[in-house]
Amino acid sequence: MGKVLIVDDDVEICETFSDILTHAGYDVRIVKSGTEAFRELRRVIPDVVLLDMQMPGVSGVLTLSFIRHLSRLTHTKIIIISGHPELAASAKAVWGADLSLTKPVLPKQLLEAVSLVYDNQARVARASQPG
């Protein structure tokens, strides 16, 4: 199964989403800020990033923009998670996230969303491999 990076400043949300995804077999890592995400993304290439839009310090939009500008993260899919439906929708439309979800996100919704973008990601990654 794929690697998922959760970026959210809310500890309870991180642990809840981690439980859901770990139980489904994903390899999950958690970071609590955009700055921590930058650091983590230098070391690992996740298949999917779950990104909270409203974080203190480095915002979700800035983190999203950073990921989109790194060529080594071309195949990484980004799911925006926000408490504001409008913010989630605009992040998807304007900043190029792959999917957006509005809190509260239930386990079934989360698994369907991650599975959807992960399957697409895996297909594209396989197609771009030489030979």
Add this chain to the structure above:
Amino acid sequence: MTIKPESPEPVSLAKPVRLLRQANHDLRNPLNALLATANMLSEGIYEPLTAGQLRAVQRMERSAHRMVWLLDDLITYVKAEAGELELASGEYDPRRLLDTIKTECQATAEAKDITLSVGTAESVPPTFSGDESAIRHIIIALTWNAISFTPYGTVQIGSEWCGGWLVTVKDAGPGIPPTELPRLFEPFWRGKGGGSPVPTSGSGLGLATARAVAKLMRGQLSLAENGPRGCIFTLHLPI
């Protein structure tokens, strides 16, 4: 000494709306954790529960759902009042939308031994254009209202094509006393359920918000039938 009444100042809704937006965000995180964790527990993901534990966790889940719904109601109502509610556009499947609403309200209906049924006439097209989320909000408000006022029996959600999309929500409650009808769509007003001991719940914002959103969509939300065997609310949307 007499105190002259101050002349009323124009009330700005900008600050309350901003505060509410922030509260909305801050409340959604703990609610999300609560709801998702209760859901995982009830699904037996951590470990199987006893029947008593399962009932308790499902009660927590339903209550958390209700809190989310009240929050949605409040933010939608305040935004509509402040003229800040914007409608999105997109395509949606009306049958799938009604099925989703049924799934969302099913647990609350079952907890009261109420059967929730959904039926869509063949005349309804497979897709519509409009703001699916706003329409969902209105139909859920009508459904929760119907469940709230039905002591037992069936709540029926129907839909047909009638020069637009006509959605009907029929409850099996005691009806609304004529004296309460003028206040039916007023915010924060809560009916007494025809004087019978029907437990009512909610903020009293559901119908007021639903009508405000329907009006914004140039739709019409009204009470079509009212009697001792129940009410029928209709939503007519020009698609």
